[in-house]
Amino acid sequence: MDQGRPKPDLIIFDCDGVLVDSELLSCRCLSDVLAEFGFQLSVVQALELFLGRSTKAIEQHYRDHGQVLPDDFIPRVKGRVLETFSGALQPIPGVDTVLSELKAPCCVASSSDLDRVSLSLDVTGLAQHFGDRLYTAQMVRHGKPAPDLFLHAAEKMGAKPARTLVIEDSVSGVQAARAAGMMVWGFVGGGHYRSRDGRAILSAAGADRVFAQMSDFWGA
Incomplete structure (x- = not known):
């Protein structure tokens, strides 16, 4: 071509x-949910680390750093994102x-x-x-x-x-x-x-x- x-x-x-x-909306959701579980990640850091990546990649990132996210982390993030998108996307x-x-x-x-x-x-x-x-x-x-x-x-x-x-x-x-x-x-x-x-x-x-x-x- x-x-x-x-x-x-x-x-x-x-x-x-x-x-x-959607990227800023989803990164804000990720940052907020992580904070609820005691993990600090700013929206800027979320963009730098996870832009274009899957939720599996997020879990793997923390696992590689010796941290395990709670079992309900992914469902919580997905729910927050879907709710936010429905009203603001x-x-x-x-x-x-x-x-x-x-x-x-x-x-x-x-x-x-x-x-x-x-x-x-x-x-x-x-x-x-x-x-x-x-x-x-x-x-x-x-x-x-x-x-x-x-x-x-x-x-x-x-x-x-x-x-x-x-x-x-x-x-x-x-x-x-x-x-x-x-x-x-x-x-x-x-x-x-x-x-x-x-x-x-x-x-x-x-x-x-x-x-x-x-x-x-x-x-x-």
């Missing part, structure tokens, strides 16, 4: 931070137009659980663009930054990795797409990049291109 004017056979969208402006500005005008097939590949992805798309009115073409870290052995999820999505969609374009907002997502042999564009229009240099962060991770507004999806 030509980087400037790609004609992909498939476009894979991450959900959080690409389709919906917004779509990324302009993404509905981009999805409506796409010529290539598209799907979602997210580190979040399927119920969270489904709720996010329902609440923001974006579900109509994807139907059941939703793939999550629950469906593969290794989540991002491993390539498993993107390769799984491409296989299900009948597309070759080399003919697939991924839209990602996280370092782990960019790394996963690169490892899968796919072209990847970094998106930095979510609220979590207002105080961070997302362009530098995702470019350093290996993004082929970085853009900040959905109106610039296809570039000049």
